[in-house]
Amino acid sequence: MNKVRFKTLRGWMYRNARPLDLARWRYHFEQGTQEEVLRALAAYQNADGGFGHALEPDAWNPHSSPIQTWTATEILREIGFADAAHPMIAGILCYLASGRDFDGQFWYTSVTSNNDYPHAQWWHAEGDSTWNGDDNPTACLAGFLLRFAERGSEANALGLRVAQQAAERLLHGTRESDMHTLACYIRLTEYAEQAGAHALPLAAMKERLRTLVGACITHDTAAWEDSYICKPSQLFMTRDSIFYPRNAEIAVYECEFITKTQLEDGTWSIPWSWDAYPDAWAVSKNWWKANGAILNLRYLRGMGEWEVACDCNE
Numbered sequence: 001m002n003k004v005r006f007k008t009l010r011g012w013m014y015r016n017a018r019p020l021d022l023a024r025w026r027y028h029f030e031q032g033t034q035e036e037v038l039r040a041l042a043a044y045q046n047a048d049g050g051f052g053h054a055l056e057p058d059a060w061n062p063h064s065s066p067i068q069t070w071t072a073t074e075i076l077r078e079i080g081f082a083d084a085a086h087p088m089i090a091g092i093l094c095y096l097a098s099g100r101d102f103d104g105q106f107w108y109t110s111v112t113s114n115n116d117y118p119h120a121q122w123w124h125a126e127g128d129s130t131w132n133g134d135d136n137p138t139a140c141l142a143g144f145l146l147r148f149a150e151r152g153s154e155a156n157a158l159g160l161r162v163a164q165q166a167a168e169r170l171l172h173g174t175r176e177s178d179m180h181t182l183a184c185y186i187r188l189t190e191y192a193e194q195a196g197a198h199a200l201p202l203a204a205m206k207e208r209l210r211t212l213v214g215a216c217i218t219h220d221t222a223a224w225e226d227s228y229i230c231k232p233s234q235l236f237m238t239r240d241s242i243f244y245p246r247n248a249e250i251a252v253y254e255c256e257f258i259t260k261t262q263l264e265d266g267t268w269s270i271p272w273s274w275d276a277y278p279d280a281w282a283v284s285k286n287w288w289k290a291n292g293a294i295l296n297l298r299y300l301r302g303m304g305e306w307e308v309a310c311d312c313n314e
Helices: 003-016 019-029 034-042 066-078 087-097 112-116 138-148 154-172 179-195 202-216 245-260 278-302
Strands: none
Touching: 003 019, 003 278, 019 034, 019 066, 019 278, 034 066, 034 087, 066 087, 066 138, 066 179, 087 138, 087 154, 138 154, 138 179, 154 179, 154 202, 179 202, 202 245, 245 278
């Protein structure tokens, strides 16, 4: 990632990224502020506290859903925002505690209102669905309640109950976790540790995750070129991660892969597409490219392979 490539990508971002992703870009690489990101992110939050409006670019549903709300929590974590009294976080807590899009054990992975708007085929729902008890995004959302809901509140108790159930499935379940569910288990563990949730078996969870992360990463690097597979960056972003030591070689290889697959316009290809709504997909594809650019540069920096070396005023 030399100066020329960075400036080419920066120009693409300013021409194509939605305001939210440009604010994220500025936060990470141009001394932007949390307030800029929060202001842009607020446009996606609904009156019930949940998020919609294609915050997750593969579903253009304007109504709140757990997946869209999970996406918001990931952005808040990305910028290190942890003010539990802030209206945005308070709204998320209200949505999660309301029982909406929740069956008592799982927050729905997909909701039927998705069907009324452009969406990828994997977000189509025949009925409100938990995808047969999958912990994506339930484990992460339970962790968010543990981290931010007031200790002793009903919302915090809900988070603890659901988190304990998710931890049991992580440690003793027989179902293989895909990379998205695994990422949610990782986030649950991080939130629980920050919250001091000693009722969870954090040491055992971490050790189990170390094993699962290594097994989930696709080591056949030939498949990386044009397949939707699991790379280290989908599960950890820095050399400080507890998952780095056992996966150091493949993590370093991803840095090389990122460098060699950068396109002439500065972006990277997206290895999936929608079967329907081609006009909407053309827009969402650029949103995903902007998101991917931010993640790739953050990963390179987290691996110690790149620092911002561009005077953006040049």
